[in-house]
Amino acid sequence: ETGVTQSPTHLIKTRGQQVTLRCSSQSGHNTVSWYQQALGQGPQFIFQYYREEENGRGNFPPRFSGLQFPNYSSELNVNALELDDSALYLCASSALGTPLMEQYFGPGTRLTVT
Amino acid sequence: GQQLNQSPQSMFIQEGEDVSMNCTSSSIFNTWLWYKQDPGEGPVLLIALYKAGELTSNGRLTAQFGITRKDSFLNISASIPSDVGIYFCAGPSYNQGGKLIFGQGTELSVKP
Numbered sequence: 234e235t236g237v238t239q240s241p242t243h244l245i246k247t248r249g250q251q252v253t254l255r256c257s258s259q260s261g262h263n264t265v266s267w268y269q270q271a272l273g274q275g276p277q278f279i280f281q282y283y284r285e286e287e288n289g290r291g292n293f294p295p296r297f298s299g300l301q302f303p304n305y306s307s308e309l310n311v312n313a314l315e316l317d318d319s320a321l322y323l324c325a326s327s328a329l330g331t332p333l334m335e336q337y338f339g340p341g342t343r344l345t346v347t
Numbered sequence: 348g349q350q351l352n353q354s355p356q357s358m359f360i361q362e363g364e365d366v367s368m369n370c371t372s373s374s375i376f377n378t379w380l381w382y383k384q385d386p387g388e389g390p391v392l393l394i395a396l397y398k399a400g401e402l403t404s405n406g407r408l409t410a411q412f413g414i415t416r417k418d419s420f421l422n423i424s425a426s427i428p429s430d431v432g433i434y435f436c437a438g439p440s441y442n443q444g445g446k447l448i449f450g451q452g453t454e455l456s457v458k459p
Contacts, residue, residue, distance in 0.1 A: 237389070266445055275351075275435050275449030276390070289445040323389050325447075334378045334439045336447060338389030 235260050237326050237339035245345045246314050254309040254342045256324030263328065264288070265307040266336055267299060270321040282307055311344075319346045349374045351436055351450035359456045366423040368453040370436030379419040380437040380447070381410050390435055394421070426457050 238257045246252050258265050264283045268276035278291035282301035296312040305326070311318060321343050325336035353370050360366055370379070378397055382390035394405050396412035396419060403410055409422045419436055433452040440446035 264445065266447070268447075273451075275437075275451050276447075278440075278443070278446040278448070281445030283445070289440075289443045291443070291446060325389075334380060334447065335392060335395050337392060338382075340387075340389045343387075 237262075237324055237337055239322075239324050239339040239342050241342060242340070243343045243345075245347065248314055248316060248346055250314050251310065251312045252314060252344060254311075254322050254324075254344070256307045256309070256326075256339060258305045258307070258324075258326035259328075259337055261328055262326035262337070263305050264326060265301055265305065266325045266327070267307070267309045268323040268325065268338075269293070269318075270323055270341070272320075276323055279309070314346045316346050319344060349376075349438075349440060349448050351438060351448055353434075353436055353450035353453050355453060356451070357454040357456070359458065360426055362426060362428060362457050362459050364426055366426055366430070366455060367420065368422075368434060368455075369418060369420045370450050371418045372438070373417065374441070375416040376419075376438035377416065378439050379410070379412050381408075381419070381421050382435045382437060382449075384433045384435065384452075386432075393434075423455075426455075428457050428459055431455060431457050 266281040267279040270276040280290040285301045321341040325338045381393045384390045394410040401412040436450045437447045
């Protein structure tokens with residue numbers, strides 16, 4: 234069974250640029266959630282995708298957007314990057330038929346905005 | 348809004364000692380999850396709790412769902428160096444589908 238994978242591992246961008254982060258869900262999982270984790274803090278919920286539609290969103294501005302594909306993989310897009318967007322971005326997947334709250338995380342993408 | 352408060356913020360213990368940490372909230376949670384995060388990695392799910400009063404073990408780890416539904420405890424027995432990391436409690440938002448709310452974490456250091 235393949236776990237959650239994310240790419241790239243690390244990324245450095247300049248303020249104002251756009252970035253796309255990618256996530257492949259664990260085999261058999263059809264729901265993907267994205268979290269932002271600033272240094273020294275717990276993860277903060279960005280949004281969740283189920284059946285290719287957004288299924289819940291946290292307190293993040295519209296410049297944070299996402300997609301889910303038919304194979305359940307997902308992308309997180311961030312436009313007009315700001316310095317405060319520097320963080321570890323985590324993707325988590327969960328499976329229909331099991332408690333949705335059991336979310337399994339990937340290793341994350343470390344984004345640095347300069 | 349819903350918040351989770353973890354204590355202590357950090358712990359420094361000797362290998363072989365038992366560890367106890369807790370998570371509290373002013374709101375009721377119907378599910379409690381405990382995760383461990385190693386440096387540079389994503390959180391790994393350790394234990395999930397679904398019923399008030401439930402006590403669940405995973406090897407040397409034991410977690411309890413408080414009967415008031417406003418707290419949870421995680422105990423680690425006979426700690427070893429690989430227990431080092433940050434432990435997070437988490438619970439589902441009552442009004443935002445799919446959202447997990449995390450505490451700020453308890454950082455555990457184990458001295459050999």
